Amino acid sequence: MSNTQPLAGHVVVVGGGVSGLAAAHFLLEGGAARVTVLESSGRLGGKLYADEIAGVPVDLGAESILARRPEAVDLARAVGLGDDLEAPATTNAGLWTRGRLRPMPKGGVMGVPGDLGSLAASGVLSAAGLARLPLDHVLPRTKVGEDVAVGAYVAARLGHEVVDRLVDPLLGGVYAGNAYEISLRAAIPQLYEGARGGRSLIETVRESQRKAAAARQDGPVFAGIRGGVGRLPVAVAEACRSAGARIETDAPVRTLRRTPDGWEVAFDHDGTRETLAADAVVLAVPAPAAARLLAAESPGAATELSAVEYASVALVTMAFRRREIAHALPGSGFLVPPVDGRTIKASTFSSQKWHWSGAADSDVYVLRTSIGRHGQEADLAWDDTDLVRLSREDLGEAVGLTAAPVAARVTRWDGGLPQYPVGHLARVTRLREHVAKLPGLEMCGALYEGVGIPACVSSARGAATQVLGTLRRAAEPGAGQ
Template sequence: MRYAIIGAGLAGLTAAHEISTLDPAATIDVFEAGERIGGKLFTVPFDSGPVDLGAEAFLARRADAVEFFRGLGLGEAIVHPSGLSSTVYSGGRLNALPKGGVMGIPASSAPVRELVSADTAARIDAEGEAPGIDWSVGDDTNVGALVRRRYGDEVVDRVVSALLGGVYSCTADDLGVRATIPKLAEAFDELAAAGEKVTLSAAVSRVQAGAVKQDGPVFGAFRGGYAELYETLAEKSGAAIYLDAFISGATHDKQGKFVLKGGGDGAYDRLLLATPAPTTAVLLKQLAPAAAQELKRIKLASSVVVGMKFDSATGLPDNSGVLVAADEPGMHAKAFTFSSKKWPHLAERGGALVRASFGRFGDETLVRADEDDLVDHALDDLAAATGFDGRAAGLSEIYTQRWFGGLPRYDETHLATVAEVREALADAPAVEATGAWAGGVGVPAVVADARAAAARLVG
């Protein structure tokens, strides 16, 4: 059986590996438009060692992913964070990241009291008395609109957008509750099903009460960066990987085999698309027009990461990083990760490693800015937020990585769109699609969705 996979990001490479396991006689060709594999996983060679400029961690609580990495022989390469806490820069000062709540949405004013005005604190505490939220089981809504309506703008702009923005490159106003905070949507469902009054504070309390204490670190990473994962997947899959192979179309020939425009010699029995949603839409235009139509609805958010190595770490706070409140005046960066504080294996290299992130959905100004300007913004914002003078600390190395269309926007229509795509694809034999748009943006979710898509394809 001959398989063609389009895209050598995490999804495409995971699928290639899975196919090779399930169908050992398979011939697999992977076509990658870029000049390297990995997609949004990208480990760059700083002088002191490899550093990730795309994804830098994974949710280690996802046992399926950890098992998968171990199965690849990467168990020894997995490392965990130092456990230092993160901060929020708001109101011109650093604040501890609110504890409790769900994605920064509190059940009472207590966790966010330092971050919001007295009026907002009072409003949060009185929310349970306000008329209930009109919610039926299975409903969905916009995160930003919901929290603004119930608690006011400050909670969204100072906490929730900062937290969600770190994961999705979007503010809360561009994200859906069920897609990004599914436990909160389930709590609304439960309140509605029980005929109880549906309020935000009651739903958050319910999530908190139901939270199961789990042992072990929340996050993991690879000692040598994500390159350890994508290079292992590529090698173990045994696939032929073609770089600089931009595929612009896919059709059937008279025998019903797949033919690609831009790569391969045709006659593929099975086709797997592991590209971002808009590209997948183009590639499915002829093979599954209804799925293509739905996929076009998924928009992408861009961002840019500036990785900086400083000779000295003196003055850098003992935290894992800073989230910048969306309404903080004069700031350009949306977050800083103090990588060498967050990860002991990076601290061992000496000096300080800091990642500055910029850009949110709908605004590419910073993603397109000159590198010099981005570095100036990073150093100025870092100094403003923490007092750390990066220029004086000796900035010895800089890597800038722009992620145009880096992440799909998981808005309140997203899950319905994905369901429609899946349904339409079920009518298209021997073709599958996967990727960060399909089952979640996090690395474990992408791996799980790619493995499932590969299994369906092998049949």
């Protein structure tokens, strides 16, 4: 933490996920005098959750960080986890589609192909689907308007097979959403800009890849943390407490009220109602909770927040005896196109993807599956035992895994991932315009700049920077006159 001269202010951060804790960290680093973090659940970390299965550490939520964006990696280093950052042991993922496991084509951007040779060799598309691709170069250069769905635009240029068997599973892995609903502008901005210029989509992908290669830094694209990415929020919380922050769990905020001097935050804790006076507030909670808290102070912001939809997913984590797995499983795992009608949407072979996981116990092999996405959550009605059974059935068909697990855990993330439909960025802009009318209030989280960990950390830094600016202006001579 910084030795910056403390500002005369108290900031309450509502939400103890990685966004809220990162915001608290940046506030303290920037010299905020007092910071209080209030988390409604009994655990810090939100969608980052490290635990164990059969004695092996595992992530029961997000399990990797986009390392090419520096924000999350820098935060991990700042809180003492730099030596525990680790690249995947393998990133060789596949696609389970059209009846077999196939290699992921190279040279694409979120499934939109750029290397047609690799795509043809993978066998992911039919002969008719491959024949459709060269038409992209001769079609009229149709420009997009303000926004368009990824699936609609890509299908118009390259055909529905590309969307259904390549783009949809990759976007689903990030957003747990549907490619035909997700915003091109929000989810794949580099392709959106190319589309606005009217270029061939395949050429836009190739140009994006060339730019990425030219700007490429040393090091892996993705990173994990030994023992699990879920260690990150715990370490951030420890650093914040060491810097003097008050952090409470089981402390749901009930009301948020503007006062002449700032904000009044009322929350429940240890069976009593407590009220805090704050000079500024950072809301780092999902849209439904934020809408409830802002309903009285900003009905416009609450209306925008109430319109945000979320996807629910379940992660099924299983541990097997290595000696009972008949043959080596391929690569780091595989994605499953929803069009194939399987229960699972993906599987990660954790003990192969992460060296630390595989080395934890030489006789235990850990993998996990994911189930559910926006608009396709019916399978989540099954109980945990059935989700394990259905996952095993799909794994048996995909990779021939017939062993029985020695342990299994089902983690349900109800309303876990905000959706980014067409018009999402315009909604965020309107929301920020409403919030700007409330001095001392900032918002951060997966809703605003992206659902990945670096985007959440970036959002948190932006909120903290705005709050610190507000406190500094209030501290200037004559500010209160």
